[in-house]
Amino acid sequence: MAEPTFSICVYCGSRPGENPAFAQAAQEVGRWIGEHSGQLVYGGGRSGLMGTVAEATRLAGGRVVGVIPQALVDKELADHACDELHIVQNMHERKAMMAERSDAFVALPGGIGTFEELFEVWTWRQLGYHGKPLGLLNVAGYYDGLLTFLQTSVKSGFMGEWQMELLQTETTPSALLRNLVLASGPDQPATPLRAVI
Structure with a gap:
């Protein structure tokens, strides 16, 4: 397999919804990446x-890197079909490795884990x-409800519009992924990501 042209971290639910x-x-995201x-890069x-996103990426010829804590491996939840499967000790290591291996980040529907991952990497970006x-x-x-609440936070003076502008929002995978890849470029973190954990 040729060297990937980009690396995208996808945060999403461990349930289908x-x-x-x-x-x-999720299938469209994986297919587009492949x-x-x-x-x-995912959990x-x-x-x-x-x-779903991992399988779709594989089927479309893309490379899949998984990062999962040992506790979840013990519950037999790991995807051993990954090209690389990194087993780490805790969630802090997981998120740091996922961030370091990625050029861009995208959140699909998910629960509190997905929310937490998105908000953390967004916070790192604003800082x-x-x-x-x-x-x-x-x-x-x-x-929709989250985006409405975030605008309430802006109107209430706890966030600025510039922070909202750091988060690109789209309703179709191809438009969002294309924009993220175009914007990624050869960026290097101002501070090693592990330093903020």
């Missing part, structure tokens, strides 16, 4: 949207710890 549109979007000779699980682009894929209006 109730709306079939969520799994369809068809464009990219690399997926290393084989269930839910995580498993200048990295300059990598990040995006939110708002599938079937899943994140």
Whole structure:
């Protein structure tokens, strides 16, 4: 397999969700990454949207890097079909490695783990710890409520519009992924990401 042309970190649910549109979007994300000779970096699980995006990337010819804590491997949740499967001791190591191996970040629908990962890497970006682009894929209006709340935070004076502008939001995978890859470039973090853990 040739060297990947880019590496995208995907945060998403370990469950499939109730709306079939969520799994369809995960398939489209993985297919786009694979068809464009990219690399997926994700949480290393084989269930839910995580498993869907990894399998779609593989089937489309892309490279898959999984990073998963030992505790989840012990529950038999690891995807051993990954090109690289890194087993780490805790969530802090997992998130740091995922960030270091990626050129850009995108969040699909998910639960509190997905929210936490997105908000952490967004916080790192606003603080200048990295300059990598990040995006939110708002599938079937899943994140409408969150985006409304974030605007409430801006209007209430706790955030600035410049912070919102750091998060690209789209409803279709191809548009978002194309924008993130174009914006990624040869960026290096201003501070090693492990230093902020």
